[in-house]
Amino acid sequence: MDYVRRAWRVKREKHMRFVVIGASRGLGLSLTQRMLKDGHQVVATTRAASPPLDALSGEFPGRLLVLTCDATDEAATQEAARKAGEFLGPIDAVCHNAGVLLDSDRTLKLHESDIADLRTTLDINVVGPVITVQSFLPYMAAGGRFFVVTSEGVGITSCGSWVPAYALSKAAATKACGILNASVKGHDFYAVHPGRMDTDMGRTTAQIQPEETAEGMLKLMTGQVPLSRDHWYIDYHGVPMQA
Numbered sequence: 614m615d616y617v618r619r620a621w622r623v624k625r626e627k628h629m630r631f632v633v634i635g636a637s638r639g640l641g642l643s644l645t646q647r648m649l650k651d652g653h654q655v656v657a658t659t660r661a662a663s664p665p666l667d668a669l670s671g672e673f674p675g676r677l678l679v680l681t682c683d684a685t686d687e688a689a690t691q692e693a694a695r696k697a698g699e700f701l702g703p704i705d706a707v708c709h710n711a712g713v714l715l716d717s718d719r720t721l722k723l724h725e726s727d728i729a730d731l732r733t734t735l736d737i738n739v740v741g742p743v744i745t746v747q748s749f750l751p752y753m754a755a756g757g758r759f760f761v762v763t764s765e766g767v768g769i770t771s772c773g774s775w776v777p778a779y780a781l782s783k784a785a786a787t788k789a790c791g792i793l794n795a796s797v798k799g800h801d802f803y804a805v806h807p808g809r810m811d812t813d814m815g816r817t818t819a820q821i822q823p824e825e826t827a828e829g830m831l832k833l834m835t836g837q838v839p840l841s842r843d844h845w846y847i848d849y850h851g852v853p854m855q856a
């Protein structure tokens with residue numbers, strides 16, 4: 614029995630079915646690339662045409678479906694989920710990677726913040742993941758898991774003044790994963806700090822390349838790194854973070 618279960622797990626690890634939300638560049642693109650290179654089948658969403666994703670479609674025919682979808686658009690995300698279900702069958706894991714850190718947030722303190730930018734940040738970084746979960750839940754495999762890319766330093770009492778809209782939004786998105794774990798049976802939700810990556814967003818504070826995070830994320834998503842929903846706020850190695 615153990616042998617059968619192990620063989621089944623290995624088979625699943627070899628050919629799993631994944632969704633990456635927000636895959637046009639940065640971590641989302643690296644993760645999609647890594648999944649395809651490792652033999653998995655992937656649905657990747659982008660809010661505008663993405664030449665690198667189109668190139669990957671050519672390189673991995675039949676294993677990548679690219680869908681255009683703004684992560685804040687409920688109807689478009691529901692339609693993307695339906696198409697993903699058709700293409701992949703039951704989905705093993707979804708990574709909600711889409712996120713923003715707007716320019717005004719890099720310079721203005723919270724008491725001076727641009728309210729329109731604050732609303733946009735919360736919409737994309739907090740409401741977006743909830744829309745993803747609502748839309749994709751019906752298409753998940755039994756035990757299928759969600760990974761929401763959040764950030765470090767999300768604790769309620771650990772406050773700094775830098776990137777305030779972003780900090781608020783990532784704290785809320787992290788908490789959303791805990792609330793979802795308390796609300797939904799049969800699926801686990803993880804908030805993942807991806808490290809300080811050398812991407813358009815993270816260039817000024819970077820310590821690692823997004824490829825390193827992608828490798829770690831994929832180990833979490835395939836189950837190579839064992840996880841427990843008791844520790845749902847983790848880094849990209851699967852190490853529990855302080856909430």
Ligand SMILES: NC(=O)c1ccc[n+]([C@@H]2O[C@H](COP(=O)([O-])OP(=O)(O)OC[C@H]3O[C@@H](n4cnc5c(N)ncnc54)[C@H](OP(=O)(O)O)[C@@H]3O)[C@@H](O)[C@H]2O)c1
Pocket residue numbers: 634635636637638639640641659660661682683684685710711712713737762763764765806807808809810811812813814815816819823
């Ligand atoms: N870089 C870091 O050091 C760092 C640190 C902590 C956490 N993070 C988090 O890691 C994730 C990936 O960041 P990154 O560094 O790879 O950033 P990035 O290079 O700026 O890429 C962000 C991605 O999110 C997509 N996106 C933004 N808004 C979207 C929307 N409304 N709908 C769909 N897609 C949307 C972007 O698509 P477009 O091309 O259409 O804009 C892009 O693909 C983000 O959630 C970020 O907050 C990053």
